[in-house]
Amino acid sequence: MSHSVTLFALPGVQLLDVSGPLDVFAEANRALRRQFYRLNVMAAEPGVITASSGVRIGADVWLEEALDYVTDTLLVAGAPNAEQQRLSESQCAQLSVLCARSQRYGSVCSGALLLAQTGLLQRRRVTTHWACADLLALRCPEAQVEADALYVADGPLRTSAGVTAGLDLALRLVEEDLGRDIAQEVAASLVMFFRRPVNQGHFARRDSLSLTGRAALQELQRWALAHLPTIGGVSDLAAHMDLSVRHLNRLFRQQLDMQPGSWLENARIEKARALLEEGRLPLKAIPEACGYRSGDVMRRAFAKRTGITPAVYRRMFHQS
Template identity: 70%
Template sequence: MRNQQIILLAVPGVQLLDVSGPLDVFAEANRLLRRPVYRLSVMALEEADVTCSSGVRLRADQLLSQAADHNPHTFLVAGAPDASQRQLSAQQRAQIVALCQRSQRYGSVCSGALLLAQTGLLNGKKVTTHWACADALAMQLPDAQVEADALYVADGPLRTAAGVTSGLDLALRLVEEDLGRELTQEIAANLVMFFQRPVNQSHFVRKQQTSLAGRSALQAMQRWALANLAEIKGVEDLAAHMNLSTRHLTRLFNQALHIQPGAWLERARIAQARTLLENPALPLKTIPAACGYRSADVMRRAFIKITGMTPSHYRKMSIPAEGA
């Protein structure tokens, strides 16, 4: 494999780890192979000095206006906490599109997907981003398939990573594509990271996933439901609490939350289960009933469906071992 240029675009306010994390993975490949397989550089929008969200200043190697001089192997747009408020100019969008089209692979890290989406290159694609930005990205890209639970997604030449540290996961996958699994496993070991994380984004999503929305009466019902999950048997109980038919309740949920009431209730139960599992003093056998499940097996199946792991595995991942 010949020397391949990797370019990361860093906008003002960029999250430094969105840039440095992937670059360190590629740099470790160079170090282990003792040759510059990857030629790494950072690109800025208009000024070479980029102030990151942490206040640290980053010196870019080139500007986007010089994009025509580059034919990178891989081009990635890094994220920033204020990415949803940043509007690229028409010229910047055109320059980014040209760079992506000249690259063998292109994509984004974290909320960088919100910036890349402005180019139109994500329309109709399968993508991911930080879980907190997933709804905003889905609204921005109604024709795209936003995988809110994925750590990284590949769709043709497009590669997108979820929140912040998953940029390292994405970089590992890119190195694996280029140089094979054995070297990539060694890189992961040297950087003290999982070669393939045993979790997905839902492991990190906090209670925002069951946040209240919709008209006041619907919000009141949601508050009641969250406080009484152990007693609620199903959607019929939600409807009865509002003196509505299940059909009418379903219509309200679809209009206000864009979700079926049964799916909302399942997420609420799993959010409750996760909170209880993170308390080591609670016996596992008491948790299903506390969340409204009729048996441990029913909760286990639902938990795996939403989080990608068993309740016992989640507890092991969430509670530090003694002496750690």
């Protein structure tokens, strides 16, 4: 008995989106001392696949010639430029057929943007790299995008978060196929978490903190970032611009497509991250430095955004 796994990759693929899952499956073979997983890389057309790093990958099979090809698991790898990549109608149709023939199918990282072009993500729970989540939700509005999740299973569909989360996905598939003991052995051998203690939230760096909008709103953002400890709320932002809160809300919606309160909360969280990573201030001093009324308020807000408490975040990311 064996199980075939195929990684579909386009030119510019993120190498770890392919090699990471394949190494997990290969390690499972070593743990079993036999070849349970048969591993293949599929390209869209004949020729080598050049990854975003410049490494060249030799494909085992080509989509255009895979009329009778059958695989048990099919995963679509992501790429740094996945949002610009487009599959042709025939490629979408062929990929859909391959997915329908497989026991399970899915994507690694931004590969969800490619798989979405087939229509197979509609009315499904999915995840992808946190930086692609909003775009995936926009392009595939009927999908339920879980932006913070590392791994999501919905029926035959399996999707993973960004890059290294492809290893988490592969490990979950090993557990499905071979049981917990083998999956734990693989995790130990690869020196990876069997279950990561965090979600995607603590990795995300939100674009909302970039200085965007027209000059007046950018000036407000600069001022706010420099005065976070003394800003009580949105009313202080409005007062600095000599505007009503309603008018400020309107400006933020028009120019940033978000509420000023959300931007302010993002700013506080990002400053808290930086101070926790830096490690100079004691933990109890950070809430005040970020403008929080108390440590409890910051702890709840931080855990809601990142999935872990400030104390755990410092232990994990402090730049010692």
